[in-house]
Amino acid sequence: MKDLFIYLRNTENIPAVTVDSVTGIIIADYEHSSSNHDLNRDDIRKAVSVIHACGRKAVVKTDRLFSEGEMAELHDYLEFLQQIGTDAIIYTDLGIKMILDEEFFTIKGIYAPETLLTDYRDIKVLRDDGFDGCVISKDIPLTDVYDIISECPDYCYLRVHGPILIAYSRRRYISSYLKKKNTYLDSYYLQEESRQERLPIVEKECGSWLYDACLQSLSEINRLFETSVRGLIIDNIYMDDEYTMKTADLYDAVMNDEITPEEAVVTLKSFDSSIRYTDINDLRETQLDKENQ
Amino acid sequence: MRTELLAPAGDLERLKVAVIYGADAVYFGGKQFSLRARASNFTLDDIKEAVSFAHAHGTKVYVTVNIIPHNSDFTGLEDYLVKLQEYGVDAIICASQAIGAICKKVAPDLEVHISTQQTTINSSAVNYWQSRGADRIVLGREVTYDEMLEIMKKVTLPVEVFIHGGMCANYSGRCTISNVLTNRDANRGGCAQSCRWNYHLWHDEQLLDNEDCMMSLGSKDMCTIDYIQRLLEAGVCSMKIEGRMKTAYYIASIVKGYRMLIDSYYDDGKISNEDLEKAEYYMTLASNRDTFNGFYPGVPDREGQLYNFITTASQSFIANVKGYDEETGEALIEVRNHFEVNDELVIMNPRGDDVRFKVERMTDENGNEVEVANKPMQLLKIKVPVRVDEYTFIHK
Numbered sequence: 001m002k003d004l005f006i007y008l009r010n011t012e013n014i015p016a017v018t019v020d021s022v023t024g025i026i027i028a029d030y031e032h033s034s035s036n037h038d039l040n041r042d043d044i045r046k047a048v049s050v051i052h053a054c055g056r057k058a059v060v061k062t063d064r065l066f067s068e069g070e071m072a073e074l075h076d077y078l079e080f081l082q083q084i085g086t087d088a089i090i091y092t093d094l095g096i097k098m099i100l101d102e103e104f105f106t107i108k109g110i111y112a113p114e115t116l117l118t119d120y121r122d123i124k125v126l127r128d129d130g131f132d133g134c135v136i137s138k139d140i141p142l143t144d145v146y147d148i149i150s151e152c153p154d155y156c157y158l159r160v161h162g163p164i165l166i167a168y169s170r171r172r173y174i175s176s177y178l179k180k181k182n183t184y185l186d187s188y189y190l191q192e193e194s195r196q197e198r199l200p201i202v203e204k205e206c207g208s209w210l211y212d213a214c215l216q217s218l219s220e221i222n223r224l225f226e227t228s229v230r231g232l233i234i235d236n237i238y239m240d241d242e243y244t245m246k247t248a249d250l251y252d253a254v255m256n257d258e259i260t261p262e263e264a265v266v267t268l269k270s271f272d273s274s275i276r277y278t279d280i281n282d283l284r285e286t287q288l289d290k291e292n293q
Numbered sequence: 294m295r296t297e298l299l300a301p302a303g304d305l306e307r308l309k310v311a312v313i314y315g316a317d318a319v320y321f322g323g324k325q326f327s328l329r330a331r332a333s334n335f336t337l338d339d340i341k342e343a344v345s346f347a348h349a350h351g352t353k354v355y356v357t358v359n360i361i362p363h364n365s366d367f368t369g370l371e372d373y374l375v376k377l378q379e380y381g382v383d384a385i386i387c388a389s390q391a392i393g394a395i396c397k398k399v400a401p402d403l404e405v406h407i408s409t410q411q412t413t414i415n416s417s418a419v420n421y422w423q424s425r426g427a428d429r430i431v432l433g434r435e436v437t438y439d440e441m442l443e444i445m446k447k448v449t450l451p452v453e454v455f456i457h458g459g460m461c462a463n464y465s466g467r468c469t470i471s472n473v474l475t476n477r478d479a480n481r482g483g484c485a486q487s488c489r490w491n492y493h494l495w496h497d498e499q500l501l502d503n504e505d506c507m508m509s510l511g512s513k514d515m516c517t518i519d520y521i522q523r524l525l526e527a528g529v530c531s532m533k534i535e536g537r538m539k540t541a542y543y544i545a546s547i548v549k550g551y552r553m554l555i556d557s558y559y560d561d562g563k564i565s566n567e568d569l570e571k572a573e574y575y576m577t578l579a580s581n582r583d584t585f586n587g588f589y590p591g592v593p594d595r596e597g598q599l600y601n602f603i604t605t606a607s608q609s610f611i612a613n614v615k616g617y618d619e620e621t622g623e624a625l626i627e628v629r630n631h632f633e634v635n636d637e638l639v640i641m642n643p644r645g646d647d648v649r650f651k652v653e654r655m656t657d658e659n660g661n662e663v664e665v666a667n668k669p670m671q672l673l674k675i676k677v678p679v680r681v682d683e684y685t686f687i688h689k
Contacts, residue, residue: 065433067414067435067436067437067440068414068440068443069440070415071415071417093415094411094413094417094421094422095415095416095417095421096417097421098417098418098420098421098424113467114467115469115480116388116410116411116466116467116480118362118363118480119362119363119364119367119389120364121362121391122362122389124391126390129390129425139469139472139480140363144363144364147364148364166468166470166472166473167462167467167468167469167510168463168468169462169463169468169510170464170588170592171592172592172594173508173598176595176598177503177508177595177598178494178501179595188495188496189494189496190492190493190508191492191495192487192490192492193492193507198495210463210470210510
């Protein structure tokens with residue numbers, strides 16, 4: 001059975017997920033992930049319990065890079081996640097893989113280095129090396145995604161919905177610019193001086209994340225679901241859980257032929273007209289891809 | 294074991310300059326599989342010549358194979374790696390696990406160095422790479438000096454660190470702003486440095502722009518002469534200069550500055566303030582951006598950012614030496630910037646002290662006297678007080 005994971009920000013919304021195809025709920029605490037929402041360990045413990053009570057897998061995002069001074073605490077956090085019965089983590093730092101291996105953790109690790117998994121040969125190396133799963137980069141054309149899934153069956157996860165991360169830094173960009181050290185979590189945007197589009201930016205104590213438009217895959221979801229992909233992910237950063245749950249309902253409706261993809265896109269855009277979307281079919285080939293053809 | 298000074302080379306000329314000015318190792322990219330697509334880069338014939346030249350001077354050669362590959366990028370890779378091994382290249386620098394694994398299989402004599410594109414910033418990640426057969430790790434530039442010391446206490450894999458040059462604003466390899474804004478693939482050699490552009494900052498509908506400058510993500514360049522002694526004491530295996538796109542003159546001055554510091558440390562057991570002053574002089578000769586110590590003192594705030602960036606071209610580079618006549622004591626030079634008879638110039642001696650001299654007479658290739666050198670690339674002969682070799686630079 002394929003996984004469909006959705007990201008929720010608040011524990012109290014977990015029981016409200018009614019879509020049968022959702023097999024897991026992704027949660028994240030503030031300190032160890034890109035999340036800009038203030039969950040702490042107690043919240044995570046409670047969320048995992050509630051997710052399990054709902055018959056779903058509990059997946060925790062630990063999708064940050066960690067400096068040397070944070071490693072002892074990170075180790076402690078991973079132990080905590082295992083103790084509370086977390087089913088899987090989504091991580092981006094290879095240091096986590098090493099900890100999982102060295103300490104014989106049984107928690108599953110899904111490696112998601114965002115920009116770095118763009119070909120099937122690399123993913124085969126990971127698979128053969130004992131990585132439990134990985135998330136394909138969203139920076140490649142859809143044709144490449146299908147090739148990767150085909151070459152690595154029942155192994156890859158794909159983020160089908162959510163903001164497209166385009167830069168991650170240890171620097172605190174907004175604090176530096178405004179000369180005021182703070183966290184800047186919601187509704188901050190960069191706009192390149194000659195363009196109209198605004199790029200959401202989040203700054204926390206540990207760095208900054210810059211996003212492009214929100215990816216959506218409504219027109220492709222049925223085809224993707226028929227492939228040998230291991231799982232699909234509906235992610236979120238700055239929208240509330242109501243948006244995420246309504247979005248999951250839309251995907252489910254398309255998969256059950258209750259609504260056409262075109263209708264679903266119209267409905268999606270009606271949720272919040274300020275969100276800019278990129279259709280997964282429009283993920284552009286770069287200049288180099290074109291030259292290589 | 295002495296710490297190596299590792300210098301970049303965008304083409305054969307710059308490689309030779311780096312070697313002559315004292316690099317212990319050089320790195321460059323081939324025509325394929327490498328970032329910095331806009332650097333001139335090396336053909337296979339160039340690589341063969343580069344290895345021959347570098348090894349003859351006791352300098353190691355590393356080839357960057359550091360793209361984050363797509364499915365179609367592997368064509369010809371195995372043959373390429375086999376050729377690199379055949380030519381005697383010492384190592385590849387790669388960011389792809391698959392490329393590293395293929396290299397270990399088809400060209401086992403090549404060392405595999407893990408690129409900074411992988412952003413390895415903690416000891417567990419270093420140990421991961423060691424357990425997968427890597428021969429060296431290039432730490433992410435986001436590691437502070439104290440963190441680097443802690444990492445080095447816990448790992449046995451040789452550690453390479455950056456000491457100078459341009460810095461990615463974001464974690465290297467984790468940035469695709471260029472892809473999104475220009476359709477140029479940052480992780481496959483096409484980075485347009487969109488991080489350096491100007492941006493408005495908004496909070497909801499409120500514009501937060503400062504009056505004096507727009508926001509930019511761009512970073513100041515790294516310059517770490519103040520940290521060299523500490524890095525040497527820490528036992529890093531290699532100190533790397535960034536800049537495969539930089540000019541030969543830049544390579545010469547930066548390599549000379551760091552070479553002098555490293556030699557002082559090994560000769561005298563320490564780097565003196567006088568050494569640092571001299572090195573600072575070389576750092577400023579060809580630089581065109583403000584610098585800072587990178588992340589070594591700590592995660593930078595505003596002092597590491599570059600706002601209102603304007604490139605300034607240095608005019609201090611006057612000419613480079615193309616030949617020398619032992620009998621007449623004249624150097625054949627290629628003019629790069631304006632100078633005149635009676636001007637005082639400096640020979641940037643690849644090894645040893647620089648030599649200051651006054652231009653007494655210049656002639657062109659036909660023996661005609663020239664008063665003013667103002668034609669770039671013109672070949673002139675001038676009398677110099679010491680023997681000079683090809684690739685030596687002369688500046689004001």
